[in-house]
Each structure stands twice: as C-alpha cells, then as structure tokens.
Amino acid sequence: MTRTRTILFALGVAILALGAGVALRQVMEARTPSVVATDLGAPFELVDHDGNEITEAAFEGRPSLLFFGFTHCPEVCPTTVYDMETWLLDLDVGEGEIGAYFVSVDPERDTPQFLKDYLEPQSDRIIGITGEPEKVWDMARSWRVYWQKRPLGEGDYTLDHYASIFVLDPEGRVVDLIGYGEDPESAKAKIADVLG
Amino acid sequence: MTRIFALLLVTVCPAYADIAHGDLQISLPMLRDTPPTAPVAGGFMTIANMGDADDVLTTATIDADFVGEVQLHKMEMEDGVMKMSEVEGGIAVPAGETVYLQPGGLHLMLMGLSEPLTAGEAYEMTLTFAEAGDVVVEFPVLTLGEIRATLEEAGTMDHGMKGHGEDATQTGN
Ligand SMILES: [Cu+2]
Numbered sequence: 001m002t003r004t005r006t007i008l009f010a011l012g013v014a015i016l017a018l019g020a021g022v023a024l025r026q027v028m029e030a031r032t033p034s035v036v037a038t039d040l041g042a043p044f045e046l047v048d049h050d051g052n053e054i055t056e057a058a059f060e061g062r063p064s065l066l067f068f069g070f071t072h073c074p075e076v077c078p079t080t081v082y083d084m085e086t087w088l089l090d091l092d093v094g095e096g097e098i099g100a101y102f103v104s105v106d107p108e109r110d111t112p113q114f115l116k117d118y119l120e121p122q123s124d125r126i127i128g129i130t131g132e133p134e135k136v137w138d139m140a141r142s143w144r145v146y147w148q149k150r151p152l153g154e155g156d157y158t159l160d161h162y163a164s165i166f167v168l169d170p171e172g173r174v175v176d177l178i179g180y181g182e183d184p185e186s187a188k189a190k191i192a193d194v195l196g
Numbered sequence: 197m198t199r200i201f202a203l204l205l206v207t208v209c210p211a212y213a214d215i216a217h218g219d220l221q222i223s224l225p226m227l228r229d230t231p232p233t234a235p236v237a238g239g240f241m242t243i244a245n246m247g248d249a250d251d252v253l254t255t256a257t258i259d260a261d262f263v264g265e266v267q268l269h270k271m272e273m274e275d276g277v278m279k280m281s282e283v284e285g286g287i288a289v290p291a292g293e294t295v296y297l298q299p300g301g302l303h304l305m306l307m308g309l310s311e312p313l314t315a316g317e318a319y320e321m322t323l324t325f326a327e328a329g330d331v332v333v334e335f336p337v338l339t340l341g342e343i344r345a346t347l348e349e350a351g352t353m354d355h356g357m358k359g360h361g362e363d364a365t366q367t368g369n
Contacts, residue, residue: 075271
C-alpha cells in the first residue's frame with residue numbers, strides 16, 4: 001500500500017476517491033436504508049454504445065446499477081457484467097424497470113462500437129457509456145471512482161479500478177453498493193430493495 | 197442470453213485428469229470463455245508440489261496463434277479496488293505446497309486475443325518450470341458458471357478468493 005499511496009498522492013486525484021469508497025462502504029455496511037451520498041455524480045454529456053448522447057438524466061426515473069470498468073479487464077468486468085445480467089434474470093426484472101450502465105474508464109480504447117460489441121453478446125440491457133476521454137474521466141471523478149493505469153510491457157497496460165457496483169434510486173442517488181465477489185443472494189436483495 | 201443459460205444448465209463440466217510431472221501435480225486447468233471482442237482472457241489451474249524442492253512456474257505459452265502472449269498475473273482487492281499486475285520472477289510453487297490459480301487471485305493472463313475463446317474448445321499450453329522443465333497441459337474453455345461449479349465441486353474455491361479482503365466474505369455461486 002505504501003508505494004501505491006505515494007503514487008496516489010502524486011496524482012492528487014485518487015486518494016480522495018479511495019477514501020470516499022472506504023467511507024461509503026462503512027456507511028453501507030451499517031445498512032442504513034436512507035440515501036447516503038447525495039454528492040456523488042455530476043452532470044455529464046457522453047455517448048452510449050450506440051453512439052447516442054447520454055446524460056445524467058439516464059439515471060433518473062427508475063433505479064439504476066452503475067459500474068465503472070473497461071473491456072481489457074480479464075476478470076472483474078466480465079464477471080460483473082455476467083453477474084448483473086444473471087441477477088436481473090433471476091429476479092425477473094423487466095426491461096425498463098432498471099437501468100444498468102457500464103462506464104468505461106478506458107475511453108481511449110473503448111470506443112462506442114467496441115463497447116457495443118463487448119456488451120451486447122452478454123446482455124440486452126447493460127448500456128455502455130464512453131466518449132471524449134477527458135469528459136469520461138471527469139464523470140468518473142464526480143463519482144469518486146478510483147482508477148490507475150498500470151503498464152504490462154510492450155506499451156500495453158491494464159487498469160486498477162474500483163470494483164463495486166453503485167445501486168442508485170430513481171433520483172439517481174446512491175443507496176447501496178454491491179461489492180465484487182459479494183454473495184449473489186445479498187446482491188439480489190439490494191437490487192430487490194431499490195426496486196421497491 | 198436465454199440459450200446460453202439453458203446450455204449452462206445441461207452442460208457437464210468435462211473431467212480432465214490430473215497431470216503428474218515429476219513432483220508436480222497439475223489439476224483443474226481451465227480457460228475462461230470470452231465475449232466476442234474481449235482482448236484478454238484468464239486461465240486457471242491448481243499446482244501441487246509433492247516433492248521437497250521448491251519450484252517456480254516461469255512461463256506459459258499457448259498453442260493458439262490468435263493469442264498474443266500469456267503472462268503470469270496476480271489480482272488483489274484492496275478497499276474495493278481491483279489491482280492486477282504481473283508476478284515478477286514467476287509463480288513460486290514451494291515444496292510441499294499447493295498453489296491455486298483461480299478467479300480473484302493468481303491467474304494466467306492471455307493477452308492480445310484476435311479471436312474469442314469459446315466454451316467447449318480446448319487448447320494446449322506449455323508450462324515451463326524452473327526445476328521440472330516443460331509440461332504440456334490441455335486447458336478446456338469453460339464459461340464462468342462452469343468454472344465456479346468446477347471449483348465448488350473441487351472444494352478449492354476459498355483459496356482463490358484470498359486477498360479479496362472485505363469484499364470476499366462470500367464466494368460466488
Ligand atoms: Cu491478469
């Protein structure tokens with residue numbers, strides 16, 4: 001952790017994000033049923049995986065699941081997509097009842113088409129969000145999501161990234177978190193809760 | 197989607213025999229299937245060192261020209277953040293110990309895929325150990341559901357989830 005911390009301080013951005021994640025988690029673990037973090041998220045103008053404009057309005061009017069990841073991720077992201085789809089099928093959640101979003105924190109590689117080709121075979125309802133890199137990163141920062149590039153030789157890289165799913169109420173506020181590797185029953189209970 | 201899930205229910209995970217190579221015993225080799233455009237894939241196995249000399253898995257290569265290279269990786273969860281990196285110097289397999297390459301922990305990382313890995317296929321991989329030398333192992337491609345079921349059946353799931361910290365109080369289904 002020490003070395004990582006130093007890098008984070010140098011970057012100046014992420015330590016706040018990490019702290020927010022931990023604090024948020026502690027609140028979540030107390031299972032407070034109320035809205036816990038109204039200050040997460042900011043208005044944005046990005047594109048979905050069909051190339052259509054998408055804004056924060058997408059998170060309003062129905063509950064949403066919001067995840068930040070990238071397609072070059074070997075495990076956490078494909079597992080999260082797989083699990084989200086499986087939970088929603090298990091719960092028999094209808095098409096329009098919940099929004100499910102996968103924001104790429106790797107917008108340089110994850111073009112809308114790339115996201116579409118990645119997500120559509122896995123799920124009919126999980127919508128990819130990407131766009132101009134700086135705008136995407138601003139949006140991710142507004143959710144205090146941590147990510148960090150890590151080189152893998154030959155100019156390739158991977159990303160360390162925050163791996164929990166935000167559960168949003170119909171006003172777009174975070175009411176819960178689903179951790180990576182969380183028990184499916186607990187994850188489904190959180191989704192059922194927000195669906196009311 | 198429905199078709200995939202239906203298939204999943206009826207597919208029986210193929211039973212692959214353990215491979216003995218000198219003092220090493222390699223079991224549960226598996227590759228995870230990939231969405232059509234995913235450029236990376238994970239590979240898993242269990243390596244038991246029954247001897248009294250330490251060994252190290254130094255490299256892995258796959259007999260598939262659509263894969264760029266195979267790296268040895270570790271993954272850890274820390275405060276809800278997933279961190280992944282190459283394992284420097286290879287994956288140690290100490291004498292008398294068993295090392296688990298499983299989702300959530302150590303894994304083989306297939307990089308630069310130009311074609312997907314499809315469940316039902318299998319690929320040969322050459323594993324090179326510092327002491328025991330080369331061994332060729334057949335890795336079947338499984339869905340995530342099949343991988344979880346296989347690990348659960350083998351009762352080794354917990355090992356792979358180590359290092360997940362507070363997020364890993366439960367394993368997957
Ligand atoms: Cu990896």
